[in-house]
Amino acid sequence: MDKLADFYQVSVVLTGYNRSRLMATGIGEEYFEVLTSLVPGKIIDELFICSRALAHEYKGEALNEKFREQILSNDRLGPVARNILKMWYLSLWYQLPQSWRETYGVPSQTPGKYQDIDFVISENAYIQGLVWPALGSHPMGAKQPGYGTWAFKPGEELTRINLGTDHPVSDIEEGNLS
Amino acid sequence: MNNNEHFDVVIVGAGISGAIMAQELGKNGKSVLILEAGTGTGGRFFSSDCDAPSQENSQPLSSYQTYMSTFFTALAKIPNAPYPNNANAPQPLVTDLAPIPQGQISDNGYFVQTGPLPFASTYTRAEGGTTLHWLGTCLRMLPEDFELKTRFGRGLDWPISYDELRPWYEIAEQNLGVSANANEQNYQQIDNPAVHIPFAASYEYKMEKIPQSYLDQYFSKGLAQMQVSFEGKNYPIDVVSTPQARNGMPRGDYRPVGAVGHETAGQRCAGNSNCVPICPIQAKYNALKTLEQAKKTGKVEIRTQCVAYQLETDEQGKNIARVHYKKYQSSDNPDHQCHAVSGTIVVLASHAVENAKLLLASNVANSSDQVGRNLMDHPTMLTWGLMPTDIGAFRGPGSTSGIPSLRGGEFRKSRAAFRIEIGNWGWSWPEGAPVGTVPDLIDEKNMFGEQLKNYIASVYPRMFRFGFLVEQLPDANNRVTLDDNYRDQLGNYRPVISYNVTDYTRAGMAAAKEVSDQIFQRLGIEGFTEYKPSDAGYLTYRGEGYSYNGAGHLVGTHIMGDNPNTSVVNKYQQSWDHPNLYLVGCGNMPTISTSNPTLTMAALTYWAAQNVLEALNPC
Numbered sequence: 001m002d003k004l005a006d007f008y009q010v011s012v013v014l015t016g017y018n019r020s021r022l023m024a025t026g027i028g029e030e031y032f033e034v035l036t037s038l039v040p041g042k043i044i045d046e047l048f049i050c051s052r053a054l055a056h057e058y059k060g061e062a063l064n065e066k067f068r069e070q071i072l073s074n075d076r077l078g079p080v081a082r083n084i085l086k087m088w089y090l091s092l093w094y095q096l097p098q099s100w101r102e103t104y105g106v107p108s109q110t111p112g113k114y115q116d117i118d119f120v121i122s123e124n125a126y127i128q129g130l131v132w133p134a135l136g137s138h139p140m141g142a143k144q145p146g147y148g149t150w151a152f153k154p155g156e157e158l159t160r161i162n163l164g165t166d167h168p169v170s171d172i173e174e175g176n177l178s
Numbered sequence: 179m180n181n182n183e184h185f186d187v188v189i190v191g192a193g194i195s196g197a198i199m200a201q202e203l204g205k206n207g208k209s210v211l212i213l214e215a216g217t218g219t220g221g222r223f224f225s226s227d228c229d230a231p232s233q234e235n236s237q238p239l240s241s242y243q244t245y246m247s248t249f250f251t252a253l254a255k256i257p258n259a260p261y262p263n264n265a266n267a268p269q270p271l272v273t274d275l276a277p278i279p280q281g282q283i284s285d286n287g288y289f290v291q292t293g294p295l296p297f298a299s300t301y302t303r304a305e306g307g308t309t310l311h312w313l314g315t316c317l318r319m320l321p322e323d324f325e326l327k328t329r330f331g332r333g334l335d336w337p338i339s340y341d342e343l344r345p346w347y348e349i350a351e352q353n354l355g356v357s358a359n360a361n362e363q364n365y366q367q368i369d370n371p372a373v374h375i376p377f378a379a380s381y382e383y384k385m386e387k388i389p390q391s392y393l394d395q396y397f398s399k400g401l402a403q404m405q406v407s408f409e410g411k412n413y414p415i416d417v418v419s420t421p422q423a424r425n426g427m428p429r430g431d432y433r434p435v436g437a438v439g440h441e442t443a444g445q446r447c448a449g450n451s452n453c454v455p456i457c458p459i460q461a462k463y464n465a466l467k468t469l470e471q472a473k474k475t476g477k478v479e480i481r482t483q484c485v486a487y488q489l490e491t492d493e494q495g496k497n498i499a500r501v502h503y504k505k506y507q508s509s510d511n512p513d514h515q516c517h518a519v520s521g522t523i524v525v526l527a528s529h530a531v532e533n534a535k536l537l538l539a540s541n542v543a544n545s546s547d548q549v550g551r552n553l554m555d556h557p558t559m560l561t562w563g564l565m566p567t568d569i570g571a572f573r574g575p576g577s578t579s580g581i582p583s584l585r586g587g588e589f590r591k592s593r594a595a596f597r598i599e600i601g602n603w604g605w606s607w608p609e610g611a612p613v614g615t616v617p618d619l620i621d622e623k624n625m626f627g628e629q630l631k632n633y634i635a636s637v638y639p640r641m642f643r644f645g646f647l648v649e650q651l652p653d654a655n656n657r658v659t660l661d662d663n664y665r666d667q668l669g670n671y672r673p674v675i676s677y678n679v680t681d682y683t684r685a686g687m688a689a690a691k692e693v694s695d696q697i698f699q700r701l702g703i704e705g706f707t708e709y710k711p712s713d714a715g716y717l718t719y720r721g722e723g724y725s726y727n728g729a730g731h732l733v734g735t736h737i738m739g740d741n742p743n744t745s746v747v748n749k750y751q752q753s754w755d756h757p758n759l760y761l762v763g764c765g766n767m768p769t770i771s772t773s774n775p776t777l778t779m780a781a782l783t784y785w786a787a788q789n790v791l792e793a794l795n796p797c
Contacts, residue, residue: 016631064627072626082620085630089620090613092253123250131612134631135638137572140603141249141452144459147426149449150574150602151389154639 006048007032007084009055013067014085015130022088025128027121031087034121037114038093039080040106047077076104089134091125094118185211186794188501188521190486190536191528192216193307194776195762195783197468198353199525202787204475208794211479211519213503215267215528216304218482219245219466223439242438242460245310249456255613257311257730260456261304264509265667267485270300272728275714290664290674296714297656297677298728299555301529305482308529308730309464309776311455313576314423316356316777317597318347318363318375320586323771326651330590332682333651334768337740337749340375346781348381351421354463354780355435357385358421365582369414372586384432387419388447391602393569393642394419394579400701401581406693408589415697416583417600423463423777424453424575436460437467451603453576462575483507484517487670489524489540489759497758498524498542504668512667523758523790527783530765531673534658534735537746539671543736543753543761548746550659552652552734554770557679557715557726559687561694562608562643563703571604571641572612578602584693585772594686596648597772598693604641605706607727612638642703646690648726649772650683652734679726684719691724731775735765751786758793762786 008019008028015022022028036044054066071077079100086094095117096105105116120126127142136154138145187203189196192214200210222241240262249260256272263269274287275296284291291297301308321340326333351358364377390398397417404415425434425446436444437460444460444467453462460467472478488502501524506514526533534550537543581598589595605611616634619625625633650656656677664672698705709716715726739745742754751766753759762783764775 014626016626016628064629067626068624072624082626085620085626086617089616089630092613094617118253120251120253123247126250129613130631131616131634132572134634135572135604135612136568136570136635137639138449138451140255140572140606141246141450141456141458144448144450145573146448147446148389150391150451150570150578151395152570153392154568154570154573 003044003048004029004032006052007035010048010051010081011084011088013051013055013063014081015088017088017130025130027125027128030122030125031084034087034093034114035080035084037112038106038116040104043076043080043104047071047080050077075100087121087125089129089131091121091129092118093121183211183519185209185519185521187211187523187525187790188213188519189525189527190501191307191526191532192305192465192469192480192482193527193529194309194465194468195779196307196525196527197465197472198780198783199527199762199787199790200478201468201472201475202784203791204472204477206791207477208791209477210472211481211521213484213486213501214305214480214482215485215532216264216302216482217262217509218305218480219438221438221470223443245456246458255455257455258300258302261302261310262509264303266483266506266509266512266514267303268666268672269303272298272300277712277714277716285664288666288672290661290672292674292676295678295717297553297555297675298557298715298726299730299732300728301531301730301732303532305469305480306464306466312730312776313453313774314462315577315774316351316354316358316421316423317582317773319771319773319778320373320375322372322586323769323773326590326769326771332590334737334739336768337738337745343778343781343785344376344378346785347777348378349784350777350780352384353468353784354423354777355385355425356383356421356423356777357388357426358383358419359387362387362419363421365418368416368418368583370583370587372588373583382429383421385426385428385434388422388424388426388575388578390419391570391574391578393571393602394600396565396569397579397600401697404697404700406584406696408587408689409592411588413587414583415581415693417579418582420577420580420599422575422578425461434461435467437464437470447575449574451573451575481505483509485668485670486528486536487539489536489542490518491542491756496756498756504670506668514668521758523760523793525760525762525790527762530732530735530763531658533761533763533765535660535671535673537736538658538660543746543755543759545755546743546746548654548737548744550735551654551657552737552768553656553658553675553677554650554652554733556647556729556731556770556772557650557683557687558729559646559648559690559724559726560608560643561646561691561698561705561707562605562641563698563705563707564637564640565642566640566702568639569642571602571639572606574602576601576603577645589689592685593689594649594651594683595772596646596686596690598690599645599647601643601645604638605643607645608643611641644694646687646694647729647772647774648683648686648690649770650679652737652768653678653680656734658735679717681719684717684724687724687726688719688722691722729774731764731770733764733767733770733775736761737768738766739768750789751782752789760786760790
């Protein structure tokens with residue numbers, strides 16, 4: 001089985017974003033690399049197999065309930081799943097909980113590209129964080145929406161100035177678009 | 179390098195006031211040397227393999243884009259996050275802040291804080307200075323702000339009036355590139371004559387006002403006709419666009435100015451929502467813009483990684499004969515060489531705290547015993563809540579409007595005035611949202627999937643915060659001193675700061691909280707404000723707790739005045755003690771009042787540059 005595909009499958013359930021949207025970030029493989037560098041392969045396999053089996057059997061709210069029961073409340077899989085979710089939304093890897101590390105941490109973790117500490121995964125990861133589209137804006141410091149867009153009513157199309165009849169020209173000149 | 183180098187003017191500090199001074203003198207043909215303690219920017223936007231490090235500087239050359247990369251990958255995106263942590267020119271960080279236990283000293287950062295309260299503001303020690311991460315707010319002071327002692331029996335009077343400074347405000351607004359409409363910024367529309375600011379009849383800003391955010395418009399509508407009452411007198415609540423040194427729509431043939439790198443950097447603001455800590459496109463003014471113009475005069479040399487540590491006087495103790503500095507090769511390594519230069523005139527432009535430090539370390543300019551004293555800030559109290567509807571939080575410049583109608587009035591006899599800043603970035607300041615708050619939704623509120631996404635979509639766009647910039651009066655005990663026990667790795671002093679907030683300011687915070695409560699009640703805003711004793715800036719007033727934050731507005735430390743016994747510089751910003759020494763920056767301001775001080779500092783510095791020029795060219 002393609003483990004990257006499994007990673008996207010579990011990520012879709014965790015994030016609430018569909019697979020196309022996740023792949024469009026261009027950052028999934030990097031998250032996958034971080035995950036597989038820091039979490040023992042056996043635990044990742046267990047998570048993927050469990051998630052795929054649940055998704056095969058359940059849909060919608062039933063899937064969410066089973067996901068909580070089988071994965072999120074599991075002391076071995078839950079912290080890993082939450083870290084995957086936090087990577088997608090916040091672009092950060094958070095150090096796994098101490099109790100998890102004592103029980104399951106990779107014992108022979110050598111200094112490598114990644115360490116199990118709090119870190120921003122990469123510049124691009126920051127820019128692709130899903131929390132920004134979720135809250136209806138753009139990552140602070142990137143994906144600039146354009147001059148004056150902050151004056152628009154939230155949810156309006158951000159890429160063009162609305163020249164509709166609702167806005168007298170003088171208002172537009174003042175920048176008071178509403 | 180030899181120790182007999184001479185320049186018309188030696189400037190310490192390559193921030194905004196040093197840059198203004200250098201440009202003004204350079205374009206008038208004066209030879210200028212700027213000594214900058216921190217590292218440089220390399221004059222470029224993108225890093226490039228073609229740019230080999232020069233022999234002069236063995237460190238890899240920096241670039242503005244490197245600052246961006248550092249910002250993106252910084253865990254704590256604090257104001258200084260993009261800029262180098264340089265042990266040879268250390269700087270204060272907000273993450274150093276903590277409550278100071280009674281009778282103890284907090285020295286875990288650059289500042290050595292003796293309390294009783296922590297001084298909460300920070301600054302940046304690198305080429306470009308703190309303008310690299312300022313917000314860009316460019317308010318003028320009120321006429322009454324120059325006469326607090328005469329009119330209210332509080333603080334100090336300035337040795338100059340608003341009318342004297344007005345032409346210099348105009349020059350500063352033009353050169354910093356301020357976007358605003360004069361017919362709003364004169365506040366004539368506000369039904370409180372105390373805040374009216376006379377503008378020259380024909381004056382207009384070079385760029386149109388920055389569009390007000392949707393949140394601003396929501397407040398404008400919701401607070402129309404609102405009044406509050408202080409001491410039996412009614413005052414209006416008016417939402418007014420804030421003048422900003424941020425590129426907008428030019429008027430006439432004015433063209434916005436860029437800074438380092440590609441010529442297209444620095445055009446109109448594109449809504450990156452990141453003025454603090456770093457504007458990716460330099461649409462916001464920073465001092466690199468003025469430094470670029472200064473260098474183009476061909477008369478200005480900037481030496482980075484050169485920390486001035488002593489001013490040496492001539493044998494009579496009258497003039498500053500030489501400026502001694504330490505040149506280091508790498509910020510990781512304290513190895514350095516000592517050099518000295520002389521200037522016909524010496525200008526200290528290294529920031530309020532650093533100017534005071536250098537003067538105290540050199541034992542000069544202090545016959546008044548006022549050097550380092552009267553340190554002020556705007557203790558900034560936040561209130562925050564959820565609006566009843568989506569107001570599009572986390573969009574646009576950090577603040578595009580404020581409520582300036584309570585900046586002045588008779589109440590200043592009994593308590594501090596304040597300006598209200600409307601924040602466009604949700605709870606990013608009070609709570610660290612979203613990156614600081616979403617982990618709680620996942621780990622403690624146990625959300626995931628659609629539920630998490632929908633919760634964020636329904637709550638975060640409604641987040642908003644006010645900032646109340648409360649004035650603080652000059653106080654001789656709020657001060658910077660030196661202690662031989664506290665030095666940095668180059669052997670230079672670290673600032674020892676004692677600081678408190680008086681009841682005058684605390685009463686202003688209490689009044690501000692009442693105004694906030696009334697606005698929340700009027701608009702049905704769900705309040706989430708919480709002041710905790712564990713906050714570094716927690717204090718009490720009449721049994722209620724409040725917390726302040728640093729505004730980054732470090733004022734005082736070498737105040738100007740009419741009397742050499744009670745001030746450090748005269749109205750020309752010249753040291754009373756040493757005729758060839760000029761001090762510039764916010765350190766000269768005798769009071770802070772309610773405006774962010776950068777524009778006033780810039781106006782004063784243009785004036786000081788004129789004074790230096792006249793001193794060099796006596797009639």
